Amino acid sequence: MIITKRTLPRRTLLKGAGAAIGLPLLDAMVPAFAAEPASVGRLGFVYLPNGVAKNFTGVDYWTPAGIGSDMQRSTILAPLAPYRDRLTVISGLAQKVAEANEEDGATGDHTKATASWLTGVRCKRTEGADIENGVSADQIAAEVLGRETILPSLELSIDLSVLSGQCDSSYSCVYLNTLSWSSPTTPLPTENNPRLVFERLFGRGGTSEQRAALARQNRSILDYVREDFGRLTRSLGPRDRVQVDEYLDSVREVERRIQAIEQLGDGQVQASLERPRGIPERFDEHVKLMYELQWLAFQADLTRVVTFMLGRELNFRTYPEIGLTQGHHTMSHHGEDPERIATYAKLNTYQTELFAWFLEKLAGTTEGNGTLLDQSLFLYGASMSNPNLHAHFDLPLALVGGPAGRAGAGRHSVQRTDTPMSNLLLTMLDRAGVPLPARLGDSTGTLEVEGEPLTDV
């Protein structure tokens, strides 16, 4: 038997006149949301797996030379040059919680890198029902920024999560598969299939009457689901009830989304993108399509918070299209060899080029008095610096977007060694107008740069 894969065409063969998707009309939606002028609007987190091309003995393709506004161009960040006035590169931050400790030893380095990136928490070493991490920054933001949108947040990825034996031993794969945790025990699954992302954003199609009828039907089915959960689990003990309560929260959240869709009413246009027909085979096409969906989601204000993993830690993807034929993880263990680090830099630069492609789309889309990019703030980086050492300090991190620009044009901010990365996450939340939690993981406060808060306007 031949396995057939559904994939995305470069061009569609069958032009579907009847298949155009109803997209909530941007202009029609403006009145609904205009009441609340976006202070920042949007947060995005773009994650590079397996660190970046650098070592600690003089080879470094990420970190810009020069401090403050003297920032020079680095190889990996060069594609961001057009956005220099909105770029702040931050060096010196660390995720100490991802480092080896007495209890867990040095296992699970990649797991802890992913799990801690947006939480600042050392995840619990387990594969069982007692998985535990911290609430992630994107979800803290989604609680506030997501109140008004159909989707509080989007969690996107590129890699398949169905492979065997590609997780750190003694840790559930769930820690490697997502950055987003809505509670310490609730990981949010990521989606790598553009078709499913599209459907989440825009529905599957049909006329507005059909969609309204579907929304009604779905709501009554969710009523049934909620009641049935209650009926069937009445006899459960208090500990088991916690899980059921989490599921009931999911039901309520979906009900809220359906109501939000219903409130949108009739504003419908033809979508600028046809419903994707599968997962593109090539990495760059896949990544671009996922970025395009994020762009659409931001543009139509369907969500204001996105996390995007450009791959899972430990992945063995090869990138033949740019001449890289070793597995990603293998390349990241460059053995401190300058030549191999240079090779790895090609990959990181490629990743940044794709990110720049996305930024260009955002910068080219006007919104209000500015552009989408002006109303967005992105964190772009990794949870390891020198991947060969699994180093969780001096992390490669960059902020891009309107608010970053306002913090001062094109700066390289070097933080005191081992300042928690969580402080940067708090700073981002602050910039986005999200009331700050008392702490975020191991945070000690928001960041300051050369005596001047990074967060100032």
Add this chain to the structure above:
Amino acid sequence: MSIRTGTRFGNPKRRFAARILLPMAVVLAGCGPSEREVASEQSATLARFCFDCHNDIDLTADLSLEALNIAEVGADATTWEKVVRKLRTGMMPPHDGGPRPKPEQGAALAGWLEQSLDLAAASAPDPGRTVPLHRLNRAEYRNAVRDLLAVDVDVADLLPGDDASYGFDNIGGVLKLSPTLLERYLSAADEISRLAVGSPAPFVEFDSFRVPDDRSQEHRLPGLPFGTRGGIVIDYTFPQDAEYMISAELARDLNESLPMYPEPHVLEVSIDRERVATFALESPAPSASEDGPPRLSREQREAYARADEGWTVRVPVEAGRREVTLTFIDKTGALVTRKREPFLYPFPRGFNMDEQRSGPYLRRVEIGGPYAATGPGETASRERVFACRPATEEPRPMQQSEGCAETIIADLARRAFRRPVDAADIDPLVAFYRGGHEEEGSFDGGIQVALKALLMSPEFLFRMEQDPPDAAPGASYRVSDVELASRLSFFLWSSIPDEQLLAAAEQGKLREPGELERQVRRMIADPRADAFVSNFAGQWLYLRNLEAVAPVQKIFPNFDDTLREGLRRETELFFTSVLREDRSVLDLLDADYTFVNERVARHYDMPEIKGAHFRRVELPPGSPRRGLLGHGSILTVTSLPDRTSPVIRGNWILENLLGAEPPAPPANVPALEDTSVTDGAGRMLSLRDRLAAHRANPTCASCHTLMDSLGFALEGFDAVGRSRVIDELGDTVDASGILPDGSSFEGLEEFRSSLLGSELFPRVLAEKLLVYAIGRGVEHYDMPAVRAIVREAAATDHRFSAYILGVVNSTPFQMRRAAL
């Protein structure tokens, strides 16, 4: 008699005999050393080899064995089970040059501890506790829908993947329900219920199918008719009797242009083997030019570049699942025989080379529809769903049609919920039927909405296990018969119970003597047990990863999608044969047969195998292909894209065949050393030398001594599983290594016989089966059950069925611990 249990890598028969006799030695005081004497002998072994580190003062790894009472192992079962595992797998005492017990000494200690632990557990077995709400994973959902409604859907297009733990993606504790997933379930339920009933489609659907770029289309492909070349077979569910568009696109070369071929080529489109269209590709003839040889005009070239643009056919198709085939009519008979290896890369990146393929390749197919639908048609799904029809079709729900609706819903709800149903279950669904009938204006529309709600019911989406009302907190109880039936069917079929199994459970017959065994054997023989092979073996052996491996084209030009599929198929067929023929599980390690087709045979240098179909072939003694360790699938998924990795292979053997848990690297692991080993593509030293350097560091040695050594046994195979005598660096392959007990082996054959003699493999298989069967990790309190499974299976020469039955009859499968 003595308390020897045989060496770890000794004769299996002798060892098992000794272990079976062991309880008598304990019970029959006077026939040998007394219980007390044995205990003190083992105490001495412990003191001598373990207390150096694990004492009250040093507390290495936070553990003192000195502090424990060896006369009461049951009181510290958690710790002692760890000790047993470390001893059995040779992980402790460490291989750091310090004193180690003789193999028989270590085995005797482990055996004695196991005995004592089993005895302690026998009086009050702890079945452990599965989660009360165990969500179906994606594969289970698909199968349940198929078995319930005869609708076969591509779940990857409907639901996100599931997170794995303990090596499997059916672990209840981590299968949660997020808002995202719930939304996906809603739209999946909508789509599936519509397909099942054949509801009018709200809009035209388009599906795109891509032929993998690295699939060779030079020859006939498995599953395609004779006289054809390349192409694709698509199992497609046509939702209604209607017209559909089918469209094809040819592969382009590096510059996205269509190569030219000397002869015309014809692509044939058929549905259920009946031709519905052909598309012809013909290169234009050069026309004479004034100033030189004949050549193609610009118009000709441009027209040719768009030659496949109109390759679309609109055909009427009857609803249901049909096989859509697009393939080229083969003309290679007329051409010179090609001596080339199967795969010809179309895009020699960076070069412009002449086309070498014998004809065009298919790249993509799209199917769109329905258009001009005439009705739901007669499908297997409708037959399954509509057990009755109302006397008259009414646009509004009427009293007289409700009886039929209730019958349909009750029937499906019982199967979907895997238990008897009552009015409280049915009523809300009937209400959905009524609302749906009203809204859609038809009986079928009502049933569709009821079905959608049914598919959203928590009792369909979750396997629910409830404590009986009278169970004392923390008490063990037997799971109900219907719960047991679900445990069985999800274990062996990754799906819901069928009518026979469910009926037996409902009638309380499931636990009658012989009934469970009869059901298990019936279920293994059923085609639905293929799910056990793809899900259990697919994950245990990492076969699933084959889809994602990408061996470097330049180094392995012969590796293509057809080979990838072939290698996977070989292992699946092989595993299936051991399962269905009820062979010894040790055959998995060393069998005198395997399954190959021409493509795989050529990869293995086996002559005279012709054709794309798989057949069983005998393997002579000494053949490197005997058993899983000689399968290209496993050798490929445990390699890096450009070379072999003894570390990955060794770790795979350690984890999946020996069940050893390498200790966590200490926090101060020397990082440079570590990395140069785990990914050491360093070219200055041979891999073996680098690994040797790494092992010289005692901190690394404890793991790598084992891993590397085991991995070296497979160095006679390259990174895609071809036999070789010269490795990547041009050195002669050295497949010698050292076993955990310190003995050495010279090459694969010796290694294989050592594995066969090891009792570790049966145990790891029993453990993996148990994890997969109950959907939770194996804990220390499960180990007596694991040992019992192995013990009983050993008495049947390790028949596969004995393992399955052992799991099914085990305490953790039959029972559950009530909540506290």
